[in-house]
Amino acid sequence: MKRFLLTMFVLVLRLIYWPIRCRRIRDKVTIISRQSDDPSVDIRMLSDYLRLRYPGIECVVLCRFIEAGLAGKIKYFLHMIRQMVHIASSRIIVLDGYCITASVLHHKKETKILQMWHAVAAIKKFGYQTIDRAGGHSRVVAETMCMHRNYDYILCPGPEMGRIYCEAFHAEPARLLYMGLPRLDLIWDSEEGAAAIRKAYNIPDEREILLYIPTFRKGAQVRLKDLVRSIDPQKFTLVVRLHPLDRTQPLSDDERGDLQVIFDQSRSTQEWIRSCDRLITDYSALSVEASLTGKPLYFYIYDINEYEQSVGLNVDPRREMPRAVAITGLQLSDLLAEPYDFGELNAFRDKYVSIDTDACTARLGDFIYGIIKEVHQEVSDASSDAESQSS
Numbered sequence: 001m002k003r004f005l006l007t008m009f010v011l012v013l014r015l016i017y018w019p020i021r022c023r024r025i026r027d028k029v030t031i032i033s034r035q036s037d038d039p040s041v042d043i044r045m046l047s048d049y050l051r052l053r054y055p056g057i058e059c060v061v062l063c064r065f066i067e068a069g070l071a072g073k074i075k076y077f078l079h080m081i082r083q084m085v086h087i088a089s090s091r092i093i094v095l096d097g098y099c100i101t102a103s104v105l106h107h108k109k110e111t112k113i114l115q116m117w118h119a120v121a122a123i124k125k126f127g128y129q130t131i132d133r134a135g136g137h138s139r140v141v142a143e144t145m146c147m148h149r150n151y152d153y154i155l156c157p158g159p160e161m162g163r164i165y166c167e168a169f170h171a172e173p174a175r176l177l178y179m180g181l182p183r184l185d186l187i188w189d190s191e192e193g194a195a196a197i198r199k200a201y202n203i204p205d206e207r208e209i210l211l212y213i214p215t216f217r218k219g220a221q222v223r224l225k226d227l228v229r230s231i232d233p234q235k236f237t238l239v240v241r242l243h244p245l246d247r248t249q250p251l252s253d254d255e256r257g258d259l260q261v262i263f264d265q266s267r268s269t270q271e272w273i274r275s276c277d278r279l280i281t282d283y284s285a286l287s288v289e290a291s292l293t294g295k296p297l298y299f300y301i302y303d304i305n306e307y308e309q310s311v312g313l314n315v316d317p318r319r320e321m322p323r324a325v326a327i328t329g330l331q332l333s334d335l336l337a338e339p340y341d342f343g344e345l346n347a348f349r350d351k352y353v354s355i356d357t358d359a360c361t362a363r364l365g366d367f368i369y370g371i372i373k374e375v376h377q378e379v380s381d382a383s384s385d386a387e388s389q390s391s
Contacts, residue, residue, distance in 0.1 A: 006144040010104045016081060017105045023088040025110050027372055028058040030090040032083055032099050034076075035118050036244060037065050040096060041268055042116065045182035049365040057372065060086050087111065091372050095151075098127075103146040110375050114153040114368070115169070119285035120181055121161050121352055124215065125312035127168035135218065135311035153177040155364075157288070158354035164314045179367065180360035186270040187293055194275040201262055203237045210236040210336075211276035212300075213269060215284040216243035223302060224251055227280075230329030232336070233258035241265070241272050280332070283307060287317075291349035292357060296340045299325045300332055320348050 029050060031043050039047070039061050050059045064079045066072060083101045087093055090111060093102055096118040107113070127148055130136020137147065148169045156162045156176045166173055194209075203209060210231065214222045222242065228251060231238050237260045242248055250263045264272070269286065273279065278296040281287045290297055299317035304327065307313070317325050323341045326332035356363075 002138075003140045003144055006141065010144065010146075013080065013084075013101065013104060014106070017084050017088070017101075020081075020084045020088045021106075021108065023085070025091055025108060026058060026089050027056060028060065028086070028090040029092045029094060029368060029372075030060045030062065030083075030086040031094040031096075032087075032102065033063045033096045033118075034066055034099065035063070035097055037063055039063050040118065041186065041270060042096060042118070042182045045185065045361045046094070046116075046364060049182075049361050050368065053362075053365060054369050057369065060090075062086065091375055092368050094368070098148060100145065103149040107150065112152045112371055112375070113150050114155070114177070114371075115148070115151045116155040116181060116364070119289075120184065121157055121285045121288035121315075122164050122168060123285050123287060123313065123315045124283045124307070125168070125314055128170045129164075129168045129314070130311060133312060134309065151175060155179050155181065158352060160354075161288075161352050177367070178355050179363055180355050180357050182361035182364060183270055184289070184292065184357050184360045186268075187273050187289060193271065197267075197271075197275045201237070203260070207237050207260075208235060208277040209239060209275060210278050210280065211239045211241060211272050212280045213241045213272075213284055213286050213290075214243070214246075214282050214300075216245050217303075221248040222246065224248065225255055226302065226329035227300060227332065228256060228259055228261060228329075230333040230336075231259050232333070233260070236336075237262065239264060239272060239276065241269055278336075282317075283311075283313060288349070288352050291345060292353060294342070294345070296342075297321070297324060297345055297348075298332065298335055301325060302327055315352070320351075321345065 031047060033040065033043060043061060043063070047059050047061050050057055062083055064076060066076045080101050084105070087101060087107065093111065093113045095102055095113065095115050102113055128142065131139050131142055151169065151171060152175065154165055154169055154171055154175050154177060156165050156178055157180060158178065162173065162176045165171065165176060198205065212227065224240065228238065239262045241264060251261060273290055273293060276295065278298070279290045280298045280300050281290070282299060282301050287297060287299065299321065301317060321344050323344055324335065326335055
C-alpha cells in the first residue's frame with residue numbers, strides 16, 4: 001500500500017510539472033534546501049558571491065522545512081510547485097540535501113543539479129547506506145521516491161570520503177567534485193572575534209573555552225549531566241551548541257554546579273569553532289571541519305553501541321583517534337588533563353580532507369558560472385549544427 005500511495009504521489013508531481021517544464025531556461029541558479037526555513041551559512045555565502053561576482057546570473061534561494069502534521073505537509077506541497085517553477089527555468093540547481101522535486105521529476109538536459117550536502121563529511125551513515133536500518137529509510141521509500149537521483153555533481157572533501165559518498169548517494173565516482181563547502185572560509189582563528197565572545201559572556205582569559213557540538217539524535221536528548229560533572233570549573237567554560245532540531249533542555253543551576261555552561265544558538269557554529277580553545281563532539285561531521293583548525297578535538301561517544309546499531313558509522317573515532325575518545329565523563333576528564341596527541345589529529349584531518357581549503361566560496365561559485373558558460377556553448381553549437389543542416 002505504501003508503494004502504491006507514493007507512486008501516485010510521484011505521478012501527481014510529474015503531471016503538475018509537465019506543463020511547467022515548458023518554461024524557457026534562463027541564466028539562473030536555484031538553491032533549494034529543506035534543512036530549515038532560513039538559508040544556511042553555505043547558502044548565504046554562495047548566493048551572495050554569485051550575486052556580487054556574476055550580476056548577470058539570477059540567483060533564487062528556496063528554503064522550507066517540512067513541518068509535522070497534515071497542514072505542514074500541505075504547505076510544503078504548495079512550496080514544491082514553487083520549486084518546480086524555478087527548476088524549470090534554471091540552468092543550475094544547487095541542493096544541500098535530498099529534494100523531492102529535484103530527484104523524482106524529469107528535467108531538461110540543459111539543467112544541471114549540484115549536490116553540495118549540508119556537511120563537510122559523513123561520519124555517520126546516511127542515504128543508501130541506511131536502507132532498512134532502524135535509523136534509516138525503507139527500501140520502498142528510497143526506490144519509489146528516487147532518493148538522491150539526478151545529481152550531475154556531488155561536492156566531496158577527498159577520495160577517502162568520496163568512496164563513502166558513492167555508497168550513500170548511489171553515485172558513480174565520476175560525479176564527485178572535489179571541492180569544499182563555503183563555510184570552510186569561516187573557520188580560521190580570529191583573535192578579535194574570540195575577544196568579543198569572551199567579553200560578551202564574561203569568560204575570564206585564564207579559562208579555556210570548551211565547545212561541545214553533539215550530533216542530532218532523533219527522538220532522544222543529549223545526555224549532558226555526566227559530561228558537565230567531568231569538566232574542571234577552574235579551567236574551563238563549557239559552551240553547548242546543539243543541533244537546530246535538538247530539543248535537549250538546558251541544565252538547572254544545581255546540575256551545573258560550579259561550572260559555567262553557556263547554551264547558545266544565536267551565534268553560528270563556525271563562530272564558536274573559531275573562538276574556542278578545544279572541541280568535543282561525537283558522530284558529527286563537524287569533527288572533520290574542526291580538525292582543519294588544528295585545535296584539540298575529542299570524541300565523547302557514550303552511546304556508541306546504540307548508534308552503531310541504529311544508524312551506523314562510516315568513521316569510527318575509536319579506530320581513527322583512539323587517544324581522543326571517551327565513553328564516560330571520567331574518561332573525558334582524564335583526556336582533558338593529559339597532553340594532546342596532535343599527530344593523531346593531523347592524520348585524521350589529512351585522511352578525510354585532501355582538497356584545497358582556500359577560497360572555497362569563490363571556487364564553487366566560479367565552477368557554477370563555468371557550467372553555465374559550458375551549457376551556453378553546447379546550446380550555441382547545437383543551433384549552429386541545426387542551421388547548417390537546414391541550409
